[in-house]
Amino acid sequence: MPNTTFDCASLHQFSDFFAINTTNVTTAVEACPEKCSLAWGKGNPDLSGIGVFVSYILQLAVCLLLGPCYAIVYRFLDRKRQKHLAEIHITALQTTVFLACPIAVASIIDLKRRPTLFEARFVYYLNIMELLAACVLVSTMVLRREGDEAFPIETRETITLVLGLTIQLGLSIGVIHWVDRRSLSAKEVRAFVTACERSGVVVPIPPRDWANKYNKSLKGFLGVLLLISIGAAVGIYLLIAKSKSKSRPVWLCLVSTGLATGVAYSFAKMHLARVELARLSKNDYADNEWGFGQIVALFAWVPLLVEASIPLLIAGSGPLTPVWTRAKEAVKSKVQKPNDEVEPEQ
DSSP: OOOTTSOGGGOOSGGGGGTSOGGGHHHHHHHOGGGGGGGTOSOOHHHHSHHHHHHHHHHHHHHHHTTHHHHHHGGGSOHHHHHHHHHHHHHHHHHHHHHHHHHHHHHHHHHHTOOOHHHHHHHHHHHHHHHHHHHHHHHHGGGGGOSSSOOOOOHHHHHHHHHHHHHHHHHHHHHHHIIIIIITTSHHHHHHHHHHHHTTOOOOOOSSOSOGGGGHHHHHHHHHHHHHHHHHHHHHHHHHHHTTOOSHHHHHHHHHHHHHHHHHHHHHHHHHHHHHHHHHHGGGOOTTSOOHHHHHHHHTTHHHHHHHHHHHHHHHHTTHHHHHHHHHHHHHHHHHHHHHHSOOOO
C-alpha cells in the first residue's frame, strides 16, 4: 500500500528524487509511482528541438559526403576542383570541431544538474556522433597530400584544428565516460528504475542498456545499415580498383565508411529517443518548439554552405553573362552617341 505520508507534490522533476536522502528513493517511488514519468521528461528544445536536430542531420550529411563519397570522387576531379573540394573539407572540419566543443561543454553543465534519462541518453549519443564525425573528416583529410602537388594547410589552420580536436577529444570522452559509468549507472538510478518497474511503470532504459528486449528495432536497423555499408564498401573497392588508382584511397574509403556508419548509428539512437519521448509525453512534448539556440545551431553551417555553393553560383551566372555584356554595350553606345553627334566649334 502506498506510503501516504510522503509529500508527492514536492516531486516536480527527475532530480527531485535525488535531492532527498538516496536511501529514500525507493520509498519515494513506492509512494508516488505516477511520478516515474518525470524520469523521461518532456524534452529539451535547446538540446533536441527541431532546429538543432536539423543541424544534426546536416552533420550526418556532411560526414557521408565528405567521408566515403569524398574518398571516391576526389581522384577523378581536375586540380581546380580538387583544391576547392579540399577547402570545403577544411571548412567542414572546422565547423564540426567548433560545434562539438560547445556541445560537450553544455553536456557537462547539463549532466551536473542530473538531467532526465532522455536528456542523458541524447547527450551520450550526441557526443559519440560528434566525436566520430570529426574522425570521419580527419581520416579523409590525407587525400589532399596526394598527387603531384599537395594542397598544404595554413599554419594557423593547423594550430586551430589541432587545438580544437584536442579539446573536443578530451571533453567528449569525458562526457561519454560520465554518462556511461557515473550518471546513469549510479546505484540510486538503478534503484529508481527497479522501483518503478515493481510499481508497474516501465521507465525507458538509459544509454547503458540493462535489458536487450528494448533494442529489437535498433538491432534490425543496425543490421540493415551494416549490410548496406559492407555492400557499399565492396562496390567502392571494385570501382577504385577498376580505375587502377593507388590502394590508399581504398583503405581511406573503408575506414571512413566504418566511421560514418558509427555516426549514422548514433544518429539513429538519438532519433529513436525522440520518437520514444514523443510517444510517452504526448501533448506535453516540448521538442517541437523553436528556441534561440536552435537558430544559432542552424547558422553554424552557413559558412560551409556558402563555400560549397560558390561553383554553383559561378555556373549559374554563366548564362547571364551575355545578357549582362549586351546591356553594358547598349548603355555605353547610348552614352557615346550624343557625344559623337556634337561637333566641335570651329
